[in-house]
Amino acid sequence: MTLQSRLRDVENRLEQACLRSGRQREDIQVIAVTKYVTVRTAEAVVLEGISHIGENRWPDAKAKWDALKGQAIFHYIGSLQTNKVKDVVGKFDYIHSLDRLSLAEAIHNRAQMLNIQVPCFLQVNVSGEQSKHGLAPEHVKQFITELQTYDRILPIGLMTMAPYESKPEETRPVFRALRQLRDELNGMSILKEPLKELSMGMSNDFEVAVEEGATRVRLGTVLVGKEETEEG
Ligand SMILES: *Cc1c(COP(=O)(O)O)cnc(C)c1O
Numbered sequence: 323m324t325l326q327s328r329l330r331d332v333e334n335r336l337e338q339a340c341l342r343s344g345r346q347r348e349d350i351q352v353i354a355v356t357k358y359v360t361v362r363t364a365e366a367v368v369l370e371g372i373s374h375i376g377e378n379r380w381p382d383a384k385a386k387w388d389a390l391k392g393q394a395i396f397h398y399i400g401s402l403q404t405n406k407v408k409d410v411v412g413k414f415d416y417i418h419s420l421d422r423l424s425l426a427e428a429i430h431n432r433a434q435m436l437n438i439q440v441p442c443f444l445q446v447n448v449s450g451e452q453s454k455h456g457l458a459p460e461h462v463k464q465f466i467t468e469l470q471t472y473d474r475i476l477p478i479g480l481m482t483m484a485p486y487e488s489k490p491e492e493t494r495p496v497f498r499a500l501r502q503l504r505d506e507l508n509g510m511s512i513l514k515e516p517l518k519e520l521s522m523g524m525s526n527d528f529e530v531a532v533e534e535g536a537t538r539v540r541l542g543t544v545l546v547g548k549e550e551t552e553e554g
Pocket residue numbers: 355357378399400483524525526540541542543544
């Protein structure tokens with residue numbers, strides 16, 4: 323399958339999911355996750371008009387960032403170690419994996435040095451799987467309250483990863499719970515600005531995520547394919 327045909331296919335599926343759920347296509351942003359592909363493919367994706375790029379490790383992302391900075395908006399979607407914050411803050415426009423105060427402090431300090439603010443998604447482990455990062459849903463409210471000390475961080479939404487299901491429909495409760503959590507938090511007036519965004523949905527389950535209110539879908543394999551990267 324060519325890149326163009328994949329893009330068309332994903333676009334059709336997004337439109338169908340919007341129709342089924344009464345949503346507007348323009349309320350959903352596609353982030354092309356390029357971690358499985360070469361710099362050249364990432365460049366081709368941007369040329370096709372997808373300007374949001376997601377990566378989950380800085381060493382792999384570096385060459386793509388060098389090639390595409392200024393042309394693409396970069397999303398850091400992987401778990402972030404505190405000692406890698408200096409590489410990521412200032413280069414990536416969004417961080418999707420804020421899940422602990424020590425990380426918030428490191429991001430805040432780095433952002434202060436650079437005199438910027440960093441829009442962040444709070445990663446929530448809705449499914450409770452051991453292997454997944456993220457805050458427990460019941461800890462998010464407290465976390466947001468404590469986050470207010472770090473005014474260089476702009477909390478803009480929630481992010482989650484659903485468990486891989488051979489029947490994507492089975493991910494629905496996870497996505498629904500994330501939306502309900504966001505709405506609940508917005509109703510509690512603990513935030514200066516309401517959380518608007520829901521970063522949820524990957525290749526296997528993005529249509530369900532869209533039906534449940536995703537505003538950002540993170541699409542790797544289904545959109546850009548999977549190939550040997552130059553790094554091996
Ligand atoms: C790799 C990755 C994706 C994309 O995965 P696909 O299943 O290939 O679409 C999305 N989100 C996160 C956090 C990832 O690490």
